[in-house]
Amino acid sequence: xxxxxxxxxxxxxxxxxxxxxxxxxxxxxxxxxxxxxxxxxxxxxxxxxxxxxxxxxxxxxxxxxxxxxxxxxxxxxxxxxxxxxxxxxxxxxxxxxxxxxxxxxxxxxxxxxxxxxxxxxxxxxxxxxxxxxxxxxxxxxxxxxxxxxxxxxxxxxxxxxxxxxxxxxxxxxxxxxxxxxxxxxxxxxxxxxxxxxxxxxxxxxxxxxxxxxxxxxxxxxxxxxxxxxxxxxxxxxxxxxxxxxxxxxxxxxxxxxxxxxxxxxxxxxxxxxxxxxxxxxxxxxxxxxxx
Amino acid sequence: xxxxxxxxxxxxxxxxxxxxxxxxxxxxxxxxxxxxxxxxxxxxxxxxxxxxxxxxxxxxxxxxxxxxxxxxxxxxxxxxxxxxxxxxxxxxxxxxxxxxxxxxxxxxxxxxxxxxxxxxxxxxxxxxxxxxxxxxxxxxxxxxxxxxxxxxxxxxxxxxxxxxxxxxxxxxxxxxxxxxxxxxxxxxxxxxxxxxxxxxxxxxxxxxxxxxxxxxxxxxxxxxxxxxxxxxxxxxxxxxxxxxxxxxxxxxxxxxxxxxxxxxxxxxxxxxxxxxxxxxxxxxxxxxxxxxxxxxxxxxxxxxxxxxxxxxxxxxxxxxxxxxxxxxxxxxxxxxxxxxxxxxxxxxxxxxxxxxxxxxxxxxxxxxxxxxxxxxxxxxxxxxxxxxxxxxxxxxxxxxxxxxxxxxxxxxxxxxxxxxxxxxxxxxxxxxxxxxxxxxxxxxxxxxxxxxxxxxxxxxxxxxxxxxxxxxxxxxxxxxxxxxxxxxxxxxxxxxxxxxxxxxxxxxxxxxxxxxxxxxxxxxxxxxxxxxxxxxxxxxxxxxxxxxxxxxxxxxxxxxxxxxxxxxxxxxxxxxxxxxxxxxxxx
Numbered sequence: 001x002x003x004x005x006x007x008x009x010x011x012x013x014x015x016x017x018x019x020x021x022x023x024x025x026x027x028x029x030x031x032x033x034x035x036x037x038x039x040x041x042x043x044x045x046x047x048x049x050x051x052x053x054x055x056x057x058x059x060x061x062x063x064x065x066x067x068x069x070x071x072x073x074x075x076x077x078x079x080x081x082x083x084x085x086x087x088x089x090x091x092x093x094x095x096x097x098x099x100x101x102x103x104x105x106x107x108x109x110x111x112x113x114x115x116x117x118x119x120x121x122x123x124x125x126x127x128x129x130x131x132x133x134x135x136x137x138x139x140x141x142x143x144x145x146x147x148x149x150x151x152x153x154x155x156x157x158x159x160x161x162x163x164x165x166x167x168x169x170x171x172x173x174x175x176x177x178x179x180x181x182x183x184x185x186x187x188x189x190x191x192x193x194x195x196x197x198x199x200x201x202x203x204x205x206x207x208x209x210x211x212x213x214x215x216x217x218x219x220x221x222x223x224x225x226x227x228x229x230x231x232x233x234x235x236x237x238x239x240x241x242x243x244x245x246x247x248x249x250x251x252x253x254x255x256x257x258x259x260x261x262x263x264x265x266x267x268x269x270x271x272x273x274x275x276x277x278x279x280x281x282x283x284x285x286x287x288x289x290x291x
Numbered sequence: 292x293x294x295x296x297x298x299x300x301x302x303x304x305x306x307x308x309x310x311x312x313x314x315x316x317x318x319x320x321x322x323x324x325x326x327x328x329x330x331x332x333x334x335x336x337x338x339x340x341x342x343x344x345x346x347x348x349x350x351x352x353x354x355x356x357x358x359x360x361x362x363x364x365x366x367x368x369x370x371x372x373x374x375x376x377x378x379x380x381x382x383x384x385x386x387x388x389x390x391x392x393x394x395x396x397x398x399x400x401x402x403x404x405x406x407x408x409x410x411x412x413x414x415x416x417x418x419x420x421x422x423x424x425x426x427x428x429x430x431x432x433x434x435x436x437x438x439x440x441x442x443x444x445x446x447x448x449x450x451x452x453x454x455x456x457x458x459x460x461x462x463x464x465x466x467x468x469x470x471x472x473x474x475x476x477x478x479x480x481x482x483x484x485x486x487x488x489x490x491x492x493x494x495x496x497x498x499x500x501x502x503x504x505x506x507x508x509x510x511x512x513x514x515x516x517x518x519x520x521x522x523x524x525x526x527x528x529x530x531x532x533x534x535x536x537x538x539x540x541x542x543x544x545x546x547x548x549x550x551x552x553x554x555x556x557x558x559x560x561x562x563x564x565x566x567x568x569x570x571x572x573x574x575x576x577x578x579x580x581x582x583x584x585x586x587x588x589x590x591x592x593x594x595x596x597x598x599x600x601x602x603x604x605x606x607x608x609x610x611x612x613x614x615x616x617x618x619x620x621x622x623x624x625x626x627x628x629x630x631x632x633x634x635x636x637x638x639x640x641x642x643x644x645x646x647x648x649x650x651x652x653x654x655x656x657x658x659x660x661x662x663x664x665x666x667x668x669x670x671x672x673x674x675x676x677x678x679x680x681x682x683x684x685x686x687x688x689x690x691x692x693x694x695x696x697x698x699x700x701x702x703x704x705x706x707x708x709x710x711x712x713x714x715x716x717x718x719x720x721x722x723x724x725x726x727x728x729x730x731x732x733x734x735x736x737x738x739x740x741x742x743x744x745x746x747x748x749x750x751x752x753x754x755x756x757x758x759x760x761x762x763x764x765x766x767x768x769x770x771x772x773x774x775x776x777x778x779x780x781x782x783x784x785x786x787x788x789x790x791x792x793x794x795x796x797x798x799x800x801x802x803x804x805x806x807x808x809x810x811x812x813x814x815x816x817x818x819x820x821x822x823x824x825x826x827x828x829x830x831x832x833x834x835x836x837x838x839x840x841x842x843x844x845x846x847x848x849x850x851x852x853x854x855x856x857x858x859x860x861x862x863x864x865x866x867x868x869x870x871x872x873x874x875x876x877x878x
Contacts, residue, residue, distance in 0.1 A: 011737060040721045045558065048729075055726045056738055061718040062726035063561055064738070065554075066584050072551040076558025076566065077718075079542045080516055084562065084719060102554075105547045264537045271564040272717065274540050276513030276647070276684050282539075283511050287674045290497035290507075 001036045004029055006059060013057040020199030021051045023173030024118055028089070029058055030180035035187060037085055042187075045074035047090035047099065050125045051118035051199070054089050068098025071106050074113050081272045082112065082260045085187055091199075092119040096132040096154045103156075107163035107192050109259040114186040114193040117156065118173075120201035121208050128204035138207070157239035160194040161232065161252060167193035168235060168252040172217050173200065174210050175248075182250060191258050198246070213246065220249040229253045295325055295350040297485040298357055299434055300374055302343035303366025305336055312427035313344030314669075315452050316434070317498060319444040320348055321671050324493025329500075329669040330356040330862070335523070335607040341369050348487060354635065354670070355787040358866045361485050362437060364430045368392045371400070380404030381484050385433055385475070387412040387426065408437060408479045410471060420467035432468035436475030440487040445472065497672050501665035501783070504636040504677065505595060506531040508643015509567050510539055511682045514593075516559040516566040518544040518552040520574060523607050524666040525597040528569035549574035553581040553594065560585070560592045561727055563689075563717035565647045569595040572614045573604065575658075579621045582656050586626030588727045589705070589713070589752070591650035595659045597666040600860050609860035610663040612782050612833040616842065618658045619811050627755045629657040629762075630811035634785035636670050638808055640677045644684075652687035653759045654715055660810070662833065664862035665783035688714045695720045704736045707747055711754030756812050763809040765817030770796060770803030776872060777825030779851055781807040781839050783862070784831050790865035795872055802872055807839065819847040829853040829875055831868060 007029040015021045032042065039060045046052035048067035055062025061084075065073050070088040078086040088095075095103055095117045106113065122140070123129040129142040130149045133156070137148040160168050167189045171179035179197060186193035198213050220227040220238060227249070228234060235252035260266060265274075301313045310331070317329045328347040334340035345356050360377040363370065365386040375384065375396070380403060386392075388409035400407065410433045416425040428449065435445050445468055453461045499507075506528045509517075519529040533543040542559075546552040549570055556566035568578065575596045585592050596618065600611035618630050629649045633642040642659045650657040695702070695716055704725040706713045713734075716723030726736045731748060733739040739748075769785075770792045780788055785806040795801045805821050807814075822828060822843070828851040830840035835858040840851045855871035857863055 010735070038721065039724045040719060043562070043718045053738065059724060061724055063558075063588070064726055064728050064730060065557075065588075066580055066729060069550065069554045069581065069584075072546070072554035073558035073561075075544075075551075076516065076518065076555030076560075077562045078558075079544065079555065080559035080564035080566070081562040081717075081719065101547055102551055105551070263542055265540045265542055271515040271540075271542060271559070272562055272719075274515060276515070276565055276686065278511060278513060278539065280679050283507075283679050284674075286507065286510070286535075287497055287677065290499040290503065291495050291674075 002032055002038055004033060007032060007039065009056060009058040011056055014053070015050055016203050018202040019050070020120060020173030020201065021054065021118055023176045023179065024051065024089070024116065024197055024199060025054055025057055027171070027176040027179035027183055028054065028116070030176060031183035031187065034180060035184040037187065042085040042087065043077055045070045045077060045086065045088050047088070047094035049091035049094050052090045052094065068094050069102070070094070071099055071102040071115060075106060075111050078111055078113050079260065079271070081270045082266060083270050086113045087187065088113065088115045090117060092117060092121060092133045093123050093131045096156050100154070103194070104159060104163040107160050107165035107194065110164065110166055110191040110256050112190055112192070112258040112260060114183070114195065116183060116195045116197060118199040119196050120199045120205055122201050122205040124201050124204055155240055155242070156196050157194065157251060158236060161236050161239055165194050166191035166254050166256050167250070168239065169193070169250045170196045170198065170248045172198045172213060172248050174214065185250065189253065191256055198248070216244060216246045217248050218245060220247045220251060293484055294486050294488055295348065297348055297361040297438070298359060299346045299348070299362045299364065300343055300360040300377070301346070301364045301430070302341065302370030302374055304339050305334060305342050306338040307366050308424065308427040309342050309344055309366065312431050313346060315448045316431040317346050317669065319448040320440065320487060321496055321498045322447065323440070323444050323487070324490030325350060325487065326352050327498055327669065327671045328353045328356055331667045333608050341367070341373060343370065343374070350490060353790070355790040355865050357790070358864045362434055364434055365390070366426070366430065368396070372396050375400050375403065375405060378403065378405045382406070383408050383437065383479070383483055385410060385430065385437060389413055406482065408475065410474055412471060415470045415474070416467055419470050420463045425464055425467045428464045428467050429471035432472040433475035436472040437479050437483050438485055438487045439476065439480050441489060442469065442472050444489070494673055497674060498669050499636060499672065500667055500669040501636055501639045501661055502527040502597065502667070503531060504639040505633070505643045505659065505661060507677065508640035510535065511679060512644025512647045513565045513684055514541065514567050514647065515564040516542050516556060517569065518546050518555040519569045520546055520549045520552050522571045522574045524599060524663045525569040525571045525574070525595060527666070528595060549577040550581065553578040553592065556592045557581055557585050557590050560590045561588070561717070562719070567593045567595060569597070571597050571599050572601050575614065575621070582628065583622035583624055583626065584729045585656040586622065586628060587729050589654040590727065591654055593646040593650050593657045593659065595661060598660060598662040600858070606860040608663070610833055610862040611858060611860065612662055612784070614660060615781070615810065615838040618660055626752055627653060627655045627759055628811065629653065629655065629759055630660060631657065632660040632782040632808055632810050634665065634782050634806055634808060636672055637676050639665060644682050648683065648685040649759070649762060651689060652685055652762070653755050654687065654712060655755065660782060662783050688712050690714050690716045690723070692720060695722045698722050703734050705732060705734045705748060705751070707734050707751050710758040711751050712758060760812035760814070763812055763814045765814050766821060767806040767808065768803060768821060769806065771800035772803065774800040774803045775826040776802040776829060776876070777805055777822065777827065778802055778829050778831050778868070778872070779805045779807070779839065779843070780831040781810060784833060787863040787865045788831060788868055791868035791872070794865060794869050813842065813846040815846040818843060819849060822847070822849050827852060827875065829855055829872065831855045831863065831871070833857050833863060
C-alpha cells in the first residue's frame with residue numbers, strides 16, 4: 001500500500017494558494033492510499049488547464065496531453081492495456097467544452113475509465129473567460145456586460161446519465177476525504193465514471209467561492225429517507241438540482257458490461273501483453289483469403 | 292488471333308452491382324492463371340451515376356490499366372457514350388438487347404468499326420433466373436462466352452460468391468450464366484478476335500488492392516490497435532482490420548470522429564501497443580494537433596492517409612497526390628515525422644509493417660501516404676510477392692520489463708542522448724513511473740520553460756531527424772541507365788510509369804523512372820546523385836503544383852526541368868505519361 005509520502009511529486013504545485021485543485025490532488029492521492037493503488041498501476045491522462053498539470057505534482061504515471069482530448073487518449077490507453085487503472089483529470093472548459101462529445105461517447109461505451117473534472121465555472125489558465133458551466137449572465141472578458149454569458153450552462157451530470165454513464169458523482173474540493181472516497185469507488189467501479197468536482201477558482205471566480213458552495217452542498221446519502229443510487233429517475237433529478245441546494249455524492253451507480261468485456265481479443269491478455277509478433281504460418285494462411 | 296491480352300470495362304450505375312460482378316469476374320480470370328489489373332472508377336453516391344471497373348487481362352504481369360478497352364459491358368446508354376471512344380476497330384460492346392441507345396451513338400460506334408453484341412441479358416435473368424438483378428451474372432458470363440473463356444471458372448466463382456445465400460441462389464445464377472454464356476459464344480465468339488485461354492501450371496495468385504496489402508502488412512507487423520472514422524478511400528483498411536480483429540488479436544475502434552481516432556491510437560501507442568489510424572486527407576487535417584502531441588511526447592503512432600483530391604471534401608472517390616507537403620509540415624512547431632509513400636501493392640504491404648518499426652525506433656509519428664489509385668486498384672500477385680520472411684520487428688530503445696527490473700538509478704523518459712532517441716518505457720513498471728508531456732519539458736518529463744531546457748529538449752528531438760534519415764531508403768531506379776530522360780515521381784505513379792517505360796523504350800532507351808518511396812527525412816544525397824546522371828528531368832505527379840519537384844529543389848537545390856501534371860481526379864495512364872514525355876522531347 002502506498003503512503004501519502006510515496007505519492008509525493010518532484011515539484012510543488014504551481015496553483016494559486018487556496019485553489020480547489022490542491023484539494024483534488026490530495027483526494028487523488030488519498031484514494032490511491034485507501035484503495036491500495038501503486039503509482040505504476042495507475043495512468044492519469046490529463047488535458048490542458050491549470051488542473052491538468054496534476055500528475056506533475058505527485059508520483060504517478062501521467063500523460064499531459066491536449067485540450068479536450070484526454071478522454072479518447074485515455075480510452076486508447078485502456079484498450080491497449082486494460083490491466084492499468086486509467087483516469088482522466090481535467091477542467092470544465094476542457095471536458096464540457098472542447099471535449100464534450102468525447103465524454104458522451106465514453107459514457108455510452110462504458111469504457112472502464114474514471115474522469116475527474118475540476119469544475120470551477122471559469123477559464124483560469126487563460127485568465128478568466130467564461131466556461132461552459134458558467135451561469136447565464138456571468139460577466140467575463142469574453143462575455144462582457146450588460147448581457148454576460150448568454151447561453152444556458154452545461155449540466156454535465158445529467159448529460160452523462162442520459163449518455164449511459166454507469167457511475168455519476170459530484171464531489172467538493174473543500175472535502176478531500178469525501179472526494180477521495182468517491183474517486184476510490186469510481187476506480188473500483190467497472191465502467192465509465194464521471195466525477196464532477198466543485199473546485200473554486202480563487203482568482204477568477206468571485207461568485208462560486210468555498211463559502212458559496214459550503215452554504216449549498218449536501219450529501220445525497222444524508223438526505224431524509226436515504227438515497228438509492230441505482231434509481232435512474234432520482235439520479236436525473238439530482239443531476240439537475242442546482243441553486244440553493246447542490247447535491248454531492250454518488251448520484252448513480254449501476255453494473256453494465258464494459259466496452260472491454262465485449263472484445264474477444266483482450267479477454268485473456270491485454271494488447272500490450274499480446275505483443276508484436278504474429279505467427280508466420282497463420283499469416284501465410286491469410287494470403288489464401290486473397291486467392 | 293490476340294490471346295490473353297485485353298481489357299474489359301464494366302460500366303453502369305451505382306446500385307446495379309457492377310462492383311461485385313467485376314470482382315468476381317476478375318477473380319475467375321485470375322484463377323485461370325492470368326494476370327489482372329483492376330481499376331475502379333466510381334462516384335460519391337450510393338445509387339445512380341456512372342461507375343465502372345476496367346479489368347486488364349494479360350499473360351504477363353501488369354502494373355497498370357491501359358486506356359484501350361476491347362470489350363465494353365455496357366449496362367447503361369451512358370456507358371456506351373462515355374467509353375466507345377476507348378474501343379479500337381474490332382472491339383466490341385456487349386449490352387442488353389432491349390437497352391435503348393441513341394442512333395447517333397450507334398452511328399459513331401459503327402464508324403469506328405466497333406462491333407455490337409446485343410444479348411438478351413434481362414430476358415435471361417428474368418425468365419431463367421427469376422430476377423432482373425441477375426443481369427450482372429448474365430453480362431459477365433456473356434463476356435466470358437465472347438472471349439471463349441472456359442465456363443468452369445465462371446461456375447466456380449458463382450458457387451463461392453453465392454454459396455452463402457443458399458443452393459437455390461447458386462443454381463439460379465448458374466442457369467443464367469450458362470444461358471448467357473452459350474448465347475454469346477454461339478452468336479459472337481467466332482467473329483471476335485480476342486480470346487482468354489487458361490494458362491496451365493500457373494501458380495495460384497492473390498488478387499488484392501493497395502488498402503488490403505497495407506492492412507495485411509500492418510497485421511504482419513504486429514499492429515494491435517486501429518482507430519478510425521470512415522472516409523473514402525481509407526476506410527476499407529479499418530473495415531478489413533475490424534473483420535480480422537478477433538482472429539488476429541486486434542482491437543479496432545470506429546470512433547466518434549478523426550480526432551478521437553488519432554487520440555486513441557496515441558494513447559494505445561503510449562502504453563506500448565502498435566497503433567494505426569487509417570484515414571484520408573480530410574480526416575488527417577483533423578488529426579494535426581494530435582500529430583504534434585505525438586511528436587512532442589515522443590509517442591509512436593502510424594497514420595495511413597489514402598489521399599484523394601482536396602481541398603475540403605474535394606472529390607471523395609477520386610485520385611490525387613496533393614497532401615505531400617502538408618504531411619511534411621502539418622502541426623505547429625518543428626519535430627520529426629517519418630513519411631513513406633508506397634507506390635505498389637508490394638510496397639504498401641512493406642510499409643504496413645515497416646512503418647511500425649520506424650515509429651517505435653524513432654518514437655514519433657509515421658505517415659504512410661497512399662492514394663486512391665493504389666488503395667482501390669487490384670492486381671494479381673504471387674503469394675511470395677508479399678514476403679513474410681522479410682518482415683522484421685524492431686522496437687528501438689524500448690526497455691523490456693527485465694531491463695527495467697535490472698535498472699539502477701532513476702528512469703528518465705526524455706533522457707538527453709546523442710542520437711536524440713531516449714530509452715522508452717511504457718507505463719506499468721514500478722521503476723518507470725513518469726509523465727509523458729505535451730508541454731515543453733526537461734529530460735525527466737517535468738514541465739519546463741527555462742531556456743536551457745527548451746533548447747536541450749528541442750535539439751534532442753530534432754537530432755532524430757538526422758538519425759532517422761539513415762533509415763530512409765534511396766529512390767528506386769527503373770529503366771535503362773543510359774536513357775536520356777529521367778522521370779521522377781512518388782507513390783502510385785510508379786505503376787503506370789513502369790508501363791510507360793515499356794512503351795517509350797520499345798525501340799531504343801529513352802526514359803528511366805526515379806521512384807521516391809521514402810519521402811521524409813528526405814534521402815537528399817541519393818536523389819541528387821541519381822538526378823545528376825540524367826540529361827532531361829521530368830516530374831510526374833498527380834497534382835497541380837509539383838510538390839515533389841518543389842521538395843527536391845528545397846532539399847537538393849536541383850530544379851526539375853519539366854512537369855507532367857494531372858489533377859483532374861483521375862490516375863495517370865501509361866499512355867498519358869508517354870504523351871507527356873513525347874511532348875517534352877518534341878517541344
